[in-house]
Structures are given as C-alpha cells and as structure tokens.
Amino acid sequence: MIVAENLTRVYTMGRVEVRALGGVSLEVAKGEFVGIMGASGSGKSTLLHILGLLDRPTSGRVMIDGTDVLALSDHRRTLFRLNRLGYVFQDYALIGELTALENVYLTSLVRGASKAEYLERSAEILRRVGLGDRMDHRQSELSGGEQQRVAIARALVNNPSILLADEPCANLDSQTSRSILDLFARLNEDLDQTIVMVSHEDWHKEYFCRIVTLRDGLIEEMVECRKEPHPHGEA
Amino acid sequence: MPVFAGLRVSAFLAWKSIERGSRGTLALTIMIIALIFVNLVFLPSIISGVVETFNTQSIDFDLGNLVIEPREGSQYLDGVAGLQKKVERIPGVVGTSPRITVGVTYFYRGRNAASTLYGITPEDERSVTRIADYMTAGEFLSSGDTDAIVMGATLAGSEGEEVGGLPSLQGVGVGDSVEVAYPNGATRTYQVKGIFKTQSFGVDTAAFVTSREMSGVLGLDNQASIILVKTAVNGREEEYKTELLSYGIQEEILTFREKSGGFVDQAIQSFNIINAISTLVSLIIAIVVVFIVIFINTVNRRRQIGILKAIGIDQQIIINSYVLQVLFITAVGALVGIGLNAGVTTYLTAYPLVFPGGPVYPDVEASAILRSIASLFAVSVVAGYIPAWQIVREDILSAIRG
Ligand SMILES: Nc1ncnc2c1ncn2[C@@H]1O[C@H](COP(=O)(O)OP(=O)(O)OP(=O)(O)O)[C@@H](O)[C@H]1O
Ligand SMILES: [Mg+2]
Numbered sequence: 001m002i003v004a005e006n007l008t009r010v011y012t013m014g015r016v017e018v019r020a021l022g023g024v025s026l027e028v029a030k031g032e033f034v035g036i037m038g039a040s041g042s043g044k045s046t047l048l049h050i051l052g053l054l055d056r057p058t059s060g061r062v063m064i065d066g067t068d069v070l071a072l073s074d075h076r077r078t079l080f081r082l083n084r085l086g087y088v089f090q091d092y093a094l095i096g097e098l099t100a101l102e103n104v105y106l107t108s109l110v111r112g113a114s115k116a117e118y119l120e121r122s123a124e125i126l127r128r129v130g131l132g133d134r135m136d137h138r139q140s141e142l143s144g145g146e147q148q149r150v151a152i153a154r155a156l157v158n159n160p161s162i163l164l165a166d167e168p169c170a171n172l173d174s175q176t177s178r179s180i181l182d183l184f185a186r187l188n189e190d191l192d193q194t195i196v197m198v199s200h201e202d203w204h205k206e207y208f209c210r211i212v213t214l215r216d217g218l219i220e221e222m223v224e225c226r227k228e229p230h231p232h233g234e235a
Numbered sequence: 236m237p238v239f240a241g242l243r244v245s246a247f248l249a250w251k252s253i254e255r256g257s258r259g260t261l262a263l264t265i266m267i268i269a270l271i272f273v274n275l276v277f278l279p280s281i282i283s284g285v286v287e288t289f290n291t292q293s294i295d296f297d298l299g300n301l302v303i304e305p306r307e308g309s310q311y312l313d314g315v316a317g318l319q320k321k322v323e324r325i326p327g328v329v330g331t332s333p334r335i336t337v338g339v340t341y342f343y344r345g346r347n348a349a350s351t352l353y354g355i356t357p358e359d360e361r362s363v364t365r366i367a368d369y370m371t372a373g374e375f376l377s378s379g380d381t382d383a384i385v386m387g388a389t390l391a392g393s394e395g396e397e398v399g400g401l402p403s404l405q406g407v408g409v410g411d412s413v414e415v416a417y418p419n420g421a422t423r424t425y426q427v428k429g430i431f432k433t434q435s436f437g438v439d440t441a442a443f444v445t446s447r448e449m450s451g452v453l454g455l456d457n458q459a460s461i462i463l464v465k466t467a468v469n470g471r472e473e474e475y476k477t478e479l480l481s482y483g484i485q486e487e488i489l490t491f492r493e494k495s496g497g498f499v500d501q502a503i504q505s506f507n508i509i510n511a512i513s514t515l516v517s518l519i520i521a522i523v524v525v526f527i528v529i530f531i532n533t534v535n536r537r538r539q540i541g542i543l544k545a546i547g548i549d550q551q552i553i554i555n556s557y558v559l560q561v562l563f564i565t566a567v568g569a570l571v572g573i574g575l576n577a578g579v580t581t582y583l584t585a586y587p588l589v590f591p592g593g594p595v596y597p598d599v600e601a602s603a604i605l606r607s608i609a610s611l612f613a614v615s616v617v618a619g620y621i622p623a624w625q626i627v628r629e630d631i632l633s634a635i636r637g
Contacts, residue, residue: 082548
C-alpha cells in the first residue's frame, strides 16, 4: 500500500520557481493497477520519481507498506529500491557498457543470486518481452523500442512488489505495447503486484483499475475503471 | 546484503568497464604507472649499486674489512708479528696484512710524482686484498724482494698522457727503474716488477715494496702503520669489531667505513636525499595521474552511476568498482614496470655505468620492489577513491539527466 500525502515539488531555477507538483495526495492499494495520465509537463514523471524513491518532495509524506520512506537514510532507500521496487524510466536508463542480459541481471547479482539462477531468470524475462535474440546486444545496438523493453525486463526481473513504469510503451508499436501490458496485467493478477504506470494512450485505460489524471501538478480527476480481472491477464 | 555479493558486483562492474572501456586510455595509464614504478626502483638500485661497489672496492683493494691502527700519539704499531698472530686466532678472521705507509716522491726520466708507497708482506697482503690478482703486466712482489716495486696503473701512467691532477709518471713499464725519495731524505732505486689496475683510484695511484725493504730504509723493527684485517663475510664489520675488542686488542680498531671517513657516509646521505625527492615526485605524479584518470572516468559515467544508484546499487559498491579498476591498473602497471626494470637492469649489468671507484651494477633489492609496489598501491587507491566518492554522492536524477 502506497500512501502519498500532499506532495509538492518545487524546482528553483535561479529566481524562477517551477511548481511541478502542487499538493498531490494519492493512495494505491496493494495489487492495484493505477494509470497516471495528463498532458506533457503535468508532473507525472515527477510524481513517479518521488514514489520510486529517486527524488524527495519539497513537502508532503510518502508511506509505503507503513514505512515512512522519506525518513530513511540514503543507504536504506537504495536497499528499498533494490528489494521492493521495479522502475521503468521514461528514457530507459540502460547501462551502455553492459549487454541487454547484463543490464537485466545486474540487480540479481547485487541480491546475491547464484549465477544459474540469475541467468535463467533474466533470459526468461527477456524472452517474455520479445528480446530472446537480442540478449547480447548493447544499448547502441538496440532500437529505441528494444531498449525500452530491456528497461522493462530489468524492472521486472526480481518480481518487485511495486512496479513503477514511466510511459513504458512510448516507443512500442501497438501490438508490442499490448503484449507488454498483458504481461503487466498478468503479474498484477498472479503475483498481486502493485503497478503505477504513466501513459498517454487512451486505449491503455482498459488495463487500469483506476486512472489518475494530473494537470499542472494537481490531480484533476480520479476515475475507477474496472473491478473485474482483466481478460488480457489470462493470455 | 552480503559483503561478498557486493564485492562480486564491484568486480563485475570494474571488469566490464575495463573490458569495454577505451583500450588506448587503459594502455596509456598502465604505461605511466609502469614508468613510475621503474623510476621508484631504478634510482635506489643505482644508489645501492654505488654503495656496493664502494664497499667491495674498499674491502678488496684498499682496507680489508677492519683496520688496526696505533692509538692516539703513536706513529706505529709495535710488536706487529705478535699482534697479527693474536688477531688471526680470532674466529672469523681469515687474514691480516700489516702495512707501512709513507708519502714519497717518485722520479722517472726527469718526471716526478708525489704519492703513497706501502711496505707490505706479500703473502699477508695476498690473504687480505686482491691487488695481486689484478696485475696488468709483470708480477706481484715476493717475500724476498728488496729492490722491486709494483705500481698502480695510474701512477705508472702512459707515454705522453697527463691524467688531470692525479700523480702519474707517464709511461713506466715493467723492468724500468724508478727512484724513490723517502721523507727521511733516503733515496732508493727500484726496478718495476709489475703493474696493477684495480679501478679503485686511491690504490691505482700508489705503489708497493716489501716491508722488509721499507723497514730497512726507515729503521723500523716489527712495526707497521696499520694492519688490515680480512673477515670471512662482508657486511658484519661492526660485529667483528666488537669481537676483536672483546679479545683484548688494545689498539684502535676501525671498520673500513669508519676508516674511509665521513666521505662515503655523506655521499650516501646525499644520494638518499636525492632518492627521497625522486620518490616523492614519482608518487605525486602517480597520485595525479590516477586521480585524473578516475576523475574523467567517473565524470564521463555520471549518468551510469546515477542509474546504478537508481536501480538499487549501493554507493559503496560503485566506489569499490572504481577502486578495483585502480587496483587492476596498478597491478598490471607494476608487472609491466617489473619487466621494464628487469630490462634496464640487464642492460646496465652488461654495460655498467662507470663511477670513480669502478663500474656500478644496479643492485635491485627485493625490499625496494616491495616498497615501491606497496606505495604505488596505497597512493593509487587513495587517488582512485576520492574522485569516485565525490561523483557517487551526486543526486540521482541530476546524475541521470547528465
Ligand atoms: N530538474 C528539473 N528542473 C526544473 N524543472 C523541472 C525539472 N524536472 C521537471 N521540471 C518541470 O516540472 C514539470 C513537470 O515535469 P514532469 O517531467 O513531471 O512532466 P511529465 O508529466 O512527466 O511530462 P511528459 O509527459 O512530457 O514526460 C515540467 O514543467 C518540467 O519542466
Ligand atoms: Mg514524464
């Protein structure tokens, strides 16, 4: 369960203040699949960064499963990201020196997995995002959409209890997007993963339990979409 | 998170970075470390080579290991034969050679030169110094010789050659007659029996007659200016000196080092200062080079470092990965350095540097190598840690945005 209370984020650039978030409160229940939508510059990434412990709000509070994550030391926050969160960056954020496979298994290595275990798991998740034949490619040898899918695989490989994805399908064709969303839906249902996903696409709405729309750093509307398990989840 | 897993990740990242980073930069950095290593080892090896050469030359040609001198106020040691016997019974003493030392003027074909003349007992001298093995012409003295002299090559000189400042008779050969004027006014004519060349310049400017002959001229009986003592091993002169004292030798006992005076100690001290400065400069260069390399490395990888932190990799693992890279570079650099140094040493052993006192062979001590490796590693780790630590502390999102 994620509880965000009254989050603000103000960027100070010289004398100009940019208010990226103007007081956002949001609760995401365990196992929920929440979509965050809104115009470009409305604060979606900013919100996700804060929920993903990558940034600190100017004010407000974030509790995840009862832990006040803003009160944690940097070291604890790092461990929290490693063990509890999966994050898909809007710009993929792959390590250029590493191959697709290495990018994916790096965090398993940190978690102390055995070689056989992390190789098998990483290869498996790469196959599931359709990159079975691109495992040894480095970032410079992958298309934008392929890089995006490596980023998705990296976020999913440890079965995190919370997945935060910032426009994970921005560079994918609709068929590939659908297969990724189906994968998310399945993890959401089978493993009860909490998913918060930023999206621009209207048709993605059919996957979300709830849609939060941001506008100028504030929640403009919040819509419950469906209660029933999504049919694509069974695929 | 287990420490081992952390190290495994650091090693993984370090290796990928070395494997997939710029080959040229890597090779250049390793080369610089190697050259710094050579610089750290080379100078001390030459200095200890110089000291070694000096020691061997002094012992083998000039003074033996220890010298016994008359005490303050007397010119000669008395009862030399008895003293010699007494000293030779001491364990570890392998030979003694009494010498009468006198400053004389040599005359030859209208030329003259002032230098030292020693009166020696040939067999005794052979048991201490190796001058007799270094005859370039003729032979060394025998015990019965009275009108024979053997002469150092510098003193004998060669035709038409002026050796700047050094005493030289310019072309004395075996069989020539040389006149010697003693300080008491006596003059004698000796036939040159042999010429020796030891490369120890104090010896090569002197000459030897038998002490039987010299005692006759100077009116001495069983007396000597100095007794040279040769011990079984070099380098333990202080111990032997104590030993001799404990056997009740009443005369003054000096090690060859003490006898040759502060000159060498001063020279060694100066060398050591030069060495310390050179070491310091090398290590500072090492610090700067490693610092710059790692700094550029980490600055270029700001984004990557931000990403690593974002996906949950601890700062310490990231810092350690840079430290491991530095360790790798330093280790390879030191290995290459050892190779280069072996090359230089081999060359200089085949074609030694020539110093006054003889050829100097680089004397690479294992301790110097170990010390250099240790200081290189210490310096590199610090110089690698600091920039990595600085960059790693940066805020995640600003790092990722680059
Ligand atoms: N580091 C920053 N410094 C200053 N302003 C920033 C910074 N990051 C974001 N902003 C501003 O904050 C606002 C929200 O940015 P954010 O990235 O959250 O938008 P977004 O909703 O994710 O947009 P998009 O759909 O284009 O990704 C924008 O006006 C942006 O210019
Ligand atoms: Mg965004």
